[in-house]
Amino acid sequence: MTDLTGRAAGPEVGSVALRIxxxxxxxxxxxxxxxxxxxxxxxxxxxxxxxxxxGKSTLLRCMAFLEEHDAGIITVYGEPLGFAPKPDGGxxxxxxxxxxxxxxxxxxVFQQFNLWPHMxxxxxxSEALKRVRGLSRREAEARAMSVLRRVDLADRAYHYPSQLxxxxxxxxxxxxxxxMEPRIMLFDEPTSSLDPELTGEVLSVMRHLAQxxxxxxxxxxxxxxxxxxxxxxxFLDKGxxxxxxxxxxxxxxxxxxxxxxxxxxxxxxxxxxxx
Amino acid sequence: xxxxxxxLLALGAGVTAIISALAIVxxxxxxxxxxxxxxxxxxxxxxxxxxxxxxxxxxxxLVQLMLLYYLLxxxxxxxxxxxxxxxxxxxxxxxYQAENLRGGFLNVAPGLxxxxxxxxLGDRQILLHIRLPIAFRLVLPxxxxxxxxxxxxxxxxxxxxxxxxxxxxxxxxxxxxxxxxMYTMAGLLYLLLNWSIAAGGLGLERALHWxxx
Amino acid sequence: MSLDLDLMIHSIPAALRGAGITVVMWIGGGLxxxxxxxxxxxxxxxxxxxxxxxxxxxxxxxRGTPFLIQLFLLYYGGPFIGLRLEPYEAGFLGTSIYGAAYxxxxxxxxxxxxxxxxxxxxxxxxxTRTQTVARILVPEMTLLILPSSINMMIVxxxxxxVLSIITVPELTLVVTAIGxxxxxxxxxxxxxxxxxxxxxxxxxxxxxxxxxxxARYRMV
Numbered sequence: 184m185t186d187l188t189g190r191a192a193g194p195e196v197g198s199v200a201l202r203i204x205x206x207x208x209x210x211x212x213x214x215x216x217x218x219x220x221x222x223x224x225x226x227x228x229x230x231x232x233x234x235x236x237x238g239k240s241t242l243l244r245c246m247a248f249l250e251e252h253d254a255g256i257i258t259v260y261g262e263p264l265g266f267a268p269k270p271d272g273g274x275x276x277x278x279x280x281x282x283x284x285x286x287x288x289x290x291x292v293f294q295q296f297n298l299w300p301h302m303x304x305x306x307x308x309s310e311a312l313k314r315v316r317g318l319s320r321r322e323a324e325a326r327a328m329s330v331l332r333r334v335d336l337a338d339r340a341y342h343y344p345s346q347l348x349x350x351x352x353x354x355x356x357x358x359x360x361x362x363m364e365p366r367i368m369l370f371d372e373p374t375s376s377l378d379p380e381l382t383g384e385v386l387s388v389m390r391h392l393a394q395x396x397x398x399x400x401x402x403x404x405x406x407x408x409x410x411x412x413x414x415x416x417x418f419l420d421k422g423x424x425x426x427x428x429x430x431x432x433x434x435x436x437x438x439x440x441x442x443x444x445x446x447x448x449x450x451x452x453x454x455x456x457x458x
Numbered sequence: 459x460x461x462x463x464x465x466l467l468a469l470g471a472g473v474t475a476i477i478s479a480l481a482i483v484x485x486x487x488x489x490x491x492x493x494x495x496x497x498x499x500x501x502x503x504x505x506x507x508x509x510x511x512x513x514x515x516x517x518x519x520l521v522q523l524m525l526l527y528y529l530l531x532x533x534x535x536x537x538x539x540x541x542x543x544x545x546x547x548x549x550x551x552x553x554y555q556a557e558n559l560r561g562g563f564l565n566v567a568p569g570l571x572x573x574x575x576x577x578x579l580g581d582r583q584i585l586l587h588i589r590l591p592i593a594f595r596l597v598l599p600x601x602x603x604x605x606x607x608x609x610x611x612x613x614x615x616x617x618x619x620x621x622x623x624x625x626x627x628x629x630x631x632x633x634x635x636x637x638x639x640m641y642t643m644a645g646l647l648y649l650l651l652n653w654s655i656a657a658g659g660l661g662l663e664r665a666l667h668w669x670x671x
Numbered sequence: 672m673s674l675d676l677d678l679m680i681h682s683i684p685a686a687l688r689g690a691g692i693t694v695v696m697w698i699g700g701g702l703x704x705x706x707x708x709x710x711x712x713x714x715x716x717x718x719x720x721x722x723x724x725x726x727x728x729x730x731x732x733x734r735g736t737p738f739l740i741q742l743f744l745l746y747y748g749g750p751f752i753g754l755r756l757e758p759y760e761a762g763f764l765g766t767s768i769y770g771a772a773y774x775x776x777x778x779x780x781x782x783x784x785x786x787x788x789x790x791x792x793x794x795x796x797x798x799t800r801t802q803t804v805a806r807i808l809v810p811e812m813t814l815l816i817l818p819s820s821i822n823m824m825i826v827x828x829x830x831x832x833v834l835s836i837i838t839v840p841e842l843t844l845v846v847t848a849i850g851x852x853x854x855x856x857x858x859x860x861x862x863x864x865x866x867x868x869x870x871x872x873x874x875x876x877x878x879x880x881x882x883x884x885x886a887r888y889r890m891v
Contacts, residue, residue: 512868512872513864513868515871516867516868516871516872517829517864517867517868517871518829518830518831518832518833518843518867519829519832520832520833520835520836520843521832521843521860521863521864521867522864524847524856524860525857525860525861525864528856528857528860529857529860532857606735610735610736610737610738611737612737613737613738613739613740614737614739614833616739617836624737624739624740624743627740627743628743631743631747637743637744637747637748637751638744638748638751638752641740641743641744641747641748642744642748644740645732645736645740645741645744648735648736648737648740649731649732649735649736652735653735
């Protein structure tokens with residue numbers, strides 16, 4: 184059985200951490216994702232870009248199994264997530280316990296932060312350590328503190344979310360996810376709910392994480408961030424991946440007309456100049 | 459207004475306060491399973507829950523109390539009037555509380571539950587440590603409101619022979635021929651009790667402030 | 672517990688008369704309550720500091736004391752200040768005043784819920800205060816308070832049962848009287864409960880339908 188929470192003797196940088204094959208997702212009448220294939224490489228940052236409604240957030244949520252994909256297979260470090268392929272070509276829904284186990288390798292940061300309002304920052308970060316890992320309160324809080332230090336918020340540990348700015352709340356949310364030592368971190372438009380002056384502190388934390396070698400999948404509108412930090416990029420439009428590849432190649436020569444349009448719109452909005 | 463009349467009315471107010479408090483507590487206890495049933499995916503449970511809420515909110519409390527008063531002896535349950543009153547009030551308020559609880563529960567932002575799932579919390583842990591505390595805080599103002607409503611509704615149990623504030627005022631006004639004095643005093647006592655509940659509720663809300671002032 | 676069908680059929684005329692009184696108290700009292708509440712809410716909004724303060728007291732008292740106590744004050748206490756009322760007069764008056772206190776709060780909240788920008792737009796376009804209130808504020812407010820108002824009317828319907836205690840010959844009094852005359856308390860009360868339940872459910876359904884029908888006039 185693969186150990187999904189250790190990182191010591193890990194896979195090589197560049198090998199596949201999360202693989203998506205033939206994924207489709209429909210909400211009622213509307214097909215949001217059509218037959219998507221994607222290989223997320225270990226140790227690097229993958230950015231998912233695209234206009235609103237392109238399905239990029241849904242794709243990310245499928246990776247977290249917060250949405251159940253209607254077709255296709257997702258594997259996380261070799262282990263199937265939610266559905267396993269059957270020899271006859273069909274899919275087998277795996278039990279929830281299995282989903283929970285595979286999910287341990289994944290951490291997620293949400294656009295709306297989703298900090299629990301009735302707990303302090305320290306409480307939020309240590310909650311899972313106490314309840315899932317079974318650590319004692321002292322041990323859990325000690326670890327939580329050290330993670331809060333990593334996001335530069337140790338001095339606000341005893342504040343409630345209502346007493347923190349948006350940027351601070353998001354950093355606590357990142358700490359909360361990091362505390363469980365995931366191997367892959369998913370970011371769903373982490374700065375879209377923030378006032379412009381506050382995005383910097385969050386992007387800076389994400390940049391540090393990337394430099395430390397964390398495998399990250401980021402859905403974002405921050406083109407500058409994507410251009411500077413991402414190794415791989417996938418551009419989605421209307422539920423399909425139109426372009427995928429190395430960030431530096433794609434941004435240098437955005438040959439696809441939809442991508443060119445998209446970049447122009449976002450560059451017009453004052454995004455950072457591309458490298 | 460002679461002192462001894464005030465004493466008697468205050469005694470009645472005490473009875474009112476106790477009956478109301480008991481009704482609130484029992485009502486909340488009954489409301490929890492009713493709310494759970496009305497939120498259940500099981501069709502039968504859901505229907506039972508909704509029917510209970512619909513009946514006890516659709517029938518006037520006076521009728522409910524009288525029905526209970528005459529029904530119980532008929533099925534060989536002989537309770538003292540005060541107990542019948544508490545049961546009647548509790549059953550009625552449970553319907554309103556269940557509706558409040560249901561609303562509070564449904565209003566817990568789904569993102570908070572998703573975040574809990576992502577860090578690995580199990581369903582039971584999510585219910586106990588995330589959904590219930592947040593729902594309770596959301597529902598607190600409604601519970602306090604309901605408590606005030608019960609206090610006022612308790613005046614109806616005077617009809618089923620309980621010596622609470624209203625009955626006391628009635629008795630005194632017939633014996634002293636001073637209905638204005640007695641009922642005014644009773645009204646003031648009700649106001650006092652209600653203000654106490656409101657103040658208590660405010661205090662409780664402050665205690666659960668979560669950083670907000 | 673046996674159900675005497677013959678008795679039930681013979682009781683229908685009396686029950687209908689009782690129901691009629693209930694409806695008069697409920698709808699009549701409710702409409703008067705709404706009208707008074709509306710005037711009170713307007714007064715509190717545009718009447719200046721003293722009016723606001725002066726009205727706040729009675730409203731607080733009416734909302735903070737039991738309906739029954741208010742009825743007793745009117746019916747039994749009234750004669751001592753020169754107000755001799757028949758039961759149905761006291762009942763109607765009591766319901767109207769009680770309801771008015773609650774409606775005034777509902778309407779007040781409704782006024783405050785109308786986005787200030789709408790009123791400002793009207794002012795800037797040159798509408799007079801009266802025109803703004805009549806053509807913008809009141810219509811918008813009415814839409815917003817629809818759910819609360821329907822709820823309040825349902826509350827008033829249930830409160831009419833309390834009028835039986837001061838001997839108003841409405842449905843509850845009539846049916847319980849029949850019940851006690853024939854020692855059929857439980858049957859009578861059960862029937863009474865079902866009738867009220869039915870009317871309340873119907874009124875709620877009507878309310879929901881009304882809300883849905885007017886939904887297109889809402890914002891978001």
